[in-house]
Amino acid sequence: MKPVNVSNPETYRARYGIPDALGGCHTAVIDGYAIEGHVPAREIKRLLAERPKARGLAVAGMPGGSPGMEGNRPAPYTVMLVKSDGTASVYQSYR
Secondary structure, three states: OOOOOOOOHHHHHHHOOOOHHHOOOOEEEEOOEEEEOOOOHHHHHHHHHHOOOEEEEEOOOOOOOOOOOOOOOOOOEEEEEEEOOOOEEEEEEEO
């Protein structure tokens, strides 16, 4: 699939049920799940294996140390599971 730049990413987050508070710099849809921001492949694979009733996964912002943001200033970050009702819970924490 080819990436598409859009001028209104919040529209796509809303379409797939990801709260703006969990917004990142990009949104993908994989097998019916929304993937927002810099989510590690390991957690996407886990999501697809477990198949929870959820909208998807999100990493808010662009935290240092997350995939694609490696560098000199790694920071702790959390992968959130966005549930079907729009609430979110911690899926995995990275330190």
